[in-house]
Amino acid sequence: MATKPPKGDPVQDAPQVAEPKHAAAGLPAIGHTLRIAQQQMGVRRTALTLLRVNQKDGFDCPGCAWPEPDHRHKAEFCENGAKAVAEEATLRRVTPEFFAAHSVADLAGRSGYWLGQQGRLTHPMYLAEGGTHYEPVTWERAFDIVAEEIAALSSPDEAVFYTSGRTSNEAAFLYQLFARELGTNNLPDCSNMCHESSGSALSQTIGIGKGSVLLEDLYKADLIIVAGQNPGTNHPRMLSALEKAKANGAKIISVNPLPEAGLERFKNPQTPQGMLKGAALTDLFLQIRIGGDQALFRLLNKLILAEHESASGAGSGAVDEEFVREHTHGFEEFAAAARAADWDETLAATGLTRTEIERALGMALASKRTIVCWAMGLTQHKHAVPTIREVVNFLLLRGNIGRPGAGVCPVRGHSNVQGDRTMGIFERPAPAFLDALEKEFGFAPPREHGFDVVRAIRALRDGEAKVFFAMGGNFVSASPDTEVTEAAMRRARLTVHVSTKLNRSHVVTGARALILPTLGRTERDLQASGEQFVTVEDSMGMVHASRGRLAPASPRLRSEPAIICGLARRVLGADSVVPWEEFEKDYATIRDRIARVVPGFDDFNARVARPGGFTLPHAPRDERRFPTATGKANFTAAPVEYPELPEGRLLLQTLRSHDQYNTTIYGLDDRYRGITGGRRVVLVHPEDARALGFAEGSYVDLVSEWKDGVERRAPGFRIVHYPTTRGCAAAYYPETNVLVPLDATADTSNTPASKSVVVRLEDPVGSTAGRLEQSATD
Secondary structure, rough: OOOOOOOOOOOOOOOOEEOOOOOHHHHHHHHHHHHHHHHHHHHHHHOOOOOOOOOOEEOOOOOOOOOOOOOOOOOOOOOOHHHHHHOOOOEEEOOOHHHHHOOOOHHHOOOHHHHOOOOOEEEEEEEEEOOOOEEEOOOHHHHHHHHHHHOOOOHHHHHEEEEOOOOOHHHHHHHHHHHHHHOOOOOHHHHHHHHHHHHHHHHHHHOOOOOOOOOHHHHHEEEEEEOOHHHHHHOOOHHHHHHHHHHHEEEEEEEEOOOHHHHEEOOOOOOHHHHHHHHEEOOOOEEEOOHHHHHHHHHHHHHHHHHOOOOOOOOOOOOOOOHHHEEEEEEHHHOOOOOOHHHHHHHHHHHOOHHHHHHHHHHHHHOEEEEEEEEEHHHHOHHHHHHHHHHHHHHHHHHOOOOOOEEEEEEOOOOOHHHHHHOOOOOOHHHHHHHHHHHHHHHHHOOOOOOOOOHHHHHHHHOOOOOOEEOOHHHHHHHHOHHEEEEEEEEOOEEEEEEEEEEEEEEEOOOOOEEEEEEEEEEOOOEEEOOOOEEEOOOOOEEEEEEEEEOOOOOOOOHHHHHHHHHHHHHHHHHOOOHHHHHOHHHHHHHHHHHHHHHOOHHHHHOOOOOEEEEEOOHHEEEEEEOOOOEEOOOOEEEEEEEOOOOOEEEEEEOOOOEEEEEEEOOOEEEHHEEOOOOOOOEOOOOHHHHEEEOOOEEEEEEEOOOOOOOOOEEEEEEEEEEOOOOOEEEEOOHHHHHOOOOEOOOOOEEOOOEEEEEEEEEEOOOOEEOOOOOOOO
């Protein structure tokens, strides 16, 4: 049976450390999955719920955006997907009695883990100005409060409407429609903090800000490069696709500062052989220095050009001349920049050896079909956009766009973050999209660009925004520069969160605050016309239906579309030209409008009714047509950048533990990295720790350094000796988000540079217990 939530925060002052694992999944993953699921849901509910995850007649996993294969296993979920489902389908409840027993100040002193473990929210809750406790409120009164605060604004641009990647296509379309009829493009979303760099780079180079491969392409590839990504924890079902690719003859290169168990060996829990022995995945591990990826791909491009131009390479096809000639623009400028790449600079930037790079070159030249996959390890740096453009250059050189088994594969983190953007959740909407909205609904949407996440925090901090509304997510914990973000939120007149569970954003509030509880993916959605379903778009542009089957956690929950429609009717009133009541009654009417506004969604209702849904068109993939300003795929050239590291400092990347999904903490362990019982650890190479004078197991404060001179400190981290790249370190977010300056962002995309934070290690205040004795010869 399900267990009760913890009464107090677990003690985390003595995390235990063992050797890292060298294989992912297998029996331990099954055992951990069942244990967590039964704690949250009980045995019977676990079986009924998990067997519907990612099935064609079931619900879409609320975890990552990895696509489902056409042939589904009965258990079409991974360990972390099962944890996400269990957290949502839990039998634990957060009622008005809970809020009466816990003040906001009390809750603010609890960990994010404890807050999330309390269970599902059951009632709309309101924190009055000057109040100490949340109190229950009716839906009608909640909408009145939002309407009052919006009506008091000097401009609609003083309101911010944030979106989490869990939000369905239907809800996202309604949400942006509401904001734009109100009169603002202030529509930041979680993509601003993760794959915005990918979208910016791909839009500039191939004309569409999405990946160009389908799941079947991985099975056809000769070479798959996985750069800056840890699929074993963040996208575990991807390991099945890599295993199948390997069985079909593909080679895999992993590029990462940390060795990760999931890319070493995968013990597939779906097969007896997989459970016992597993399959080795990586053929070449390039343990790169943080932020050195642009330099690596630039040098590979230089070497490919040199091979093509050499006597030995003449006629070898190292460069696909026909593709370059017919389908690309800017080759000469790119080639000049590539030829100027320097071996010594590249070795310094990457920390790799000449032999390793030459081996990677040989594998690239031997491949006729190459895919490059990446995630936050490439996107969260100052030079993230030119880095990803250099990856595109690498693929264009050999014609690896628009060919089966080849292409770009940015692996999205949240289940519908790509769909939300397709539906118009974007602070810088395309004029064509706004034109289509105006034609369909008869109002003139605003054309001025709105706030992204970083600009929204600045606006709240500076008093330029006064109402913050979040459709899901945990904005405070997900955002950079925690102290600045929290102070900014507290300056708001009103903060509103549409949520399924309690999180830190509910206890860092404006003068007034609302929590609006909503249905989860696992739950039935009944409206006036009957049972409804919603749709999502995965990381590869597949759109499919999601139907919950469980009874709602509370009769007082409303669906996200119903919340938006009710709010819009109250805020916009009789002057609105949008049929909000019709949309709330029947989601098919929303999809009819989407079909007339969003390209690729023609006949939406009929096509999504087919088992498995449909694939959105992708011109570069489907017909080698590139909708850029030049009409071709664009080679680009930019100066090579990589983070500079002062003497005595480390370059820190923030990352997830295995018991974590984004800001949701499922447990206090990181099984694959050998860490249990605590999250405040910093992974440091043993030689770096010794050089800095700290022993393994000692406690330090992490202090970041940036050009503004502000001290940002994360106290009390245990040093763990770990085989990371020399000069580099790693620690978990959101605990380390306090170290990431708000204004330290990627050029063009404005994504926080959370993967390259310069830090120094300091003794905790009043202690030098962790210092090593220095010999007279040191």
